[in-house]
Each structure stands twice: as C-alpha cells, then as structure tokens.
Amino acid sequence: MSLLPIRADLLPFLEDYLPPREAPTPDVKPFVTLTYAQSLDSRISKGRGQRTVISHFETKTMTHYLRYHHDGILVGAGTALADNPGLNCQWSPEDTIPNAKCSPRPIIIDPRCTWHYEGSKMQRLQLQGSGKPPIVVVKKKPPQSKITDSKVVYFEAPLNSNKHFDWLALVRALKREFGINSIMVEGGAVVINELLARPDVVDSLIVTIGATYLGEQGVGVSPPSGEVTLTYVDWWKGTLDSVMAARLLRRA
Numbered sequence: 450m451s452l453l454p455i456r457a458d459l460l461p462f463l464e465d466y467l468p469p470r471e472a473p474t475p476d477v478k479p480f481v482t483l484t485y486a487q488s489l490d491s492r493i494s495k496g497r498g499q500r501t502v503i504s505h506f507e508t509k510t511m512t513h514y515l516r517y518h519h520d521g522i523l524v525g526a527g528t529a530l531a532d533n534p535g536l537n538c539q540w541s542p543e544d545t546i547p548n549a550k551c552s553p554r555p556i557i558i559d560p561r562c563t564w565h566y567e568g569s570k571m572q573r574l575q576l577q578g579s580g581k582p583p584i585v586v587v588k589k590k591p592p593q594s595k596i597t598d599s600k601v602v603y604f605e606a607p608l609n610s611n612k613h614f615d616w617l618a619l620v621r622a623l624k625r626e627f628g629i630n631s632i633m634v635e636g637g638a639v640v641i642n643e644l645l646a647r648p649d650v651v652d653s654l655i656v657t658i659g660a661t662y663l664g665e666q667g668v669g670v671s672p673p674s675g676e677v678t679l680t681y682v683d684w685w686k687g688t689l690d691s692v693m694a695a696r697l698l699r700r701a
C-alpha cells in the first residue's frame with residue numbers, strides 16, 4: 450500500500466532530531482533514534498505477539514521518512530516473531546522511487562536464534578529489490594548447515610553479566626563492522642524499556658501517541674526506574690495522533 454505524502458510541518462519539526470548530515474567521525478558512536486507508537490495507556494500492542502496498528506497514516510509516513518534517514522533499523526526478536534515486519538523504507542524524496550538503497554539495514558537482536566529469515570516478509574522484500582537483508586545479532590552463530598539464505602549476516606556479540614548484550618558496545622560494533630552510522634530502534638517493549646534508561650546510547654526519542662487505549666492485556670512500555678529526564682522536548686499534532694520528540698538528559 451502506498452503512503453500518504455509527508456505532512457509539510459513534520460519536516461521542520463523532525464529536523465533537529467535526525468542524524469547529523471556531516472560525514473561521521475570514526476571514534477564517535479552511531480547516532481541512535483528510539484522511536485515507537487504507543488496508546489494513551491502507554492501500550493505498544495494489544496497483547497504479546499499481536500501486531501497492533503496505533504499510528505495514523507500521517508505518522509506511518511513519518512516512520513518511513515525516519516527510516517529513510519537511518520543506516521540501520523533495529524528490533525528485538527520478540528517483535529520480529531510477533532510482527533513479521535518488513536523494515537524497509539517506502540518513502541523517498543519526490544524525484545526518486547523508493548528501493549532497497551533507500552532502506553535501512555534491518556538488525557534483529559536475537560541471542561538464541563529464534564527468528565527465521567526464510568519465508569519472512571523481510572526476505573520477500575529483499576527478493577523484490579525493495580529491502581535489505583538483515584544482520585542478526587546472536588550469542589553464537591548457527592551451524593552453516595542451518596543457514597538457508599547466505600544473505601543473512603549473523604553477528605556474534607558478547608553478553609554482559611545479566612546475559613544481555615551491552616547496548617553501547619553493540620552499537621559501536623555495528624558501526625565498526627558494518628559502517629552503520631545511524632540506527633533507528635523501533636522496539637519492542639524489552640528493547641524500548643532498556644534503552645529508555647540509556648541516555649549514553651539514545652540521541653533522539655520520537656514517540657507517536659495514538660488516541661486509543663489498549664487495556665491491561667496490552668504490552669506496556671516504561672523505563673524500569675522512572676528516572677528519565679527529557680530535554681529539548683517538542684510536540685507535533687496530527688489529525689488523530691501526536692508526536693513527542695526529545696533527547697534524554699545524560700547524568701553528570
């Protein structure tokens with residue numbers, strides 16, 4: 450399905466929250482944008498494993514505009530399994546047709562190799578020439594005999610003492626190994642909640658708030674300690690939803 454044109458007033462609103470346009474400096478970590486759509490009761494889906502539309506068509510276009518401006522797009526395995534997402538970009542400037550080149554490189558955080566590329570929407574888009582193959586971040590690469598599509602790159606990363614990947618080390622490694630200078634993180638809840646507590650990793654926070662409630666069974670997002678200070682906050686109001694853009698204040 451084609452997208453609505455981007456609302457003109459979204460462009461100046463988003464400008465200061467996009468990755469820098471200057472050539473990236475080698476020793477600086479990649480620019481990280483954390484972005485998702487939530488309900489009024491802070492849920493991102495109706496229930497675990499249920500793909501749920503929250504964004505209006507206007508903010509759906511905004512998501513693709515943001516995808517256009519990033520080198521990588523990252524989701525957790527829970528999202529990859531629940532949503533079977535495409536993670537490509539269907540927006541491009543007026544004089545070009547969107548294609549795989551406009552799309553960010555999908556990055557799936559899947560320590561235990563639970564998600565399969567074979568038969569996925571991502572694979573279909575890549576075969577059609579409208580999306581890129583993913584990097585799957587794993588604790589240990591699967592044996593060669595289990596790899597059915599050689600375009601998928603499995604990237605081994607070390608786990609920390611909590612048996613999780615350390616975000617700062619991981620984004621730095623993605624830049625070093627794959628030249629990914631900007632990463633748009635879309636979710637899901639585990640990833641969002643961890644990153645809301647990481648002002649050292651997240652540069653921009655862009656949250657779409659839909660005029661809907663998803664109820665108690667919904668998958669909620671909120672930072673573990675509640676100790677997040679937002680700065681440089683701005684709001685955009687659309688037809689049915691609003692968008693908040695902000696930065697996370699780094700503690701001294």
Ligand SMILES: NC(=O)C1=CN([C@@H]2O[C@H](COP(=O)(O)OP(=O)(O)OC[C@H]3O[C@@H](n4cnc5c(N)ncnc54)[C@H](O)[C@@H]3O)[C@@H](O)[C@H]2O)C=CC1
Binds near residue numbers: 484496532638639
């Ligand atoms: N409304 C929205 O904007 C979005 C909604 N969603 C929804 O979110 C739900 C999925 O959320 P979750 O189940 O929380 O899954 P998730 O996508 O956050 O994935 C969780 C899994 O990712 C891996 N993971 C995440 N962080 C890790 C780390 N630091 N180290 C090692 N492994 C790590 C683990 O395997 C973990 O079980 C779905 O219902 C989906 O529809 C997902 C993305 C955006």
Ligand SMILES: Nc1nc(O)c(N)c(N[C@@H]2O[C@H](COP(=O)(O)O)[C@@H](O)[C@H]2O)n1
Binds near residue numbers: 529
């Ligand atoms: N921006 C936004 N609004 C919503 O209402 C959503 N449910 C999501 N979900 C994210 O988009 C992914 C789907 O991507 P494709 O359209 O298949 O490319 C999904 O996995 C979530 O990350 N986002």
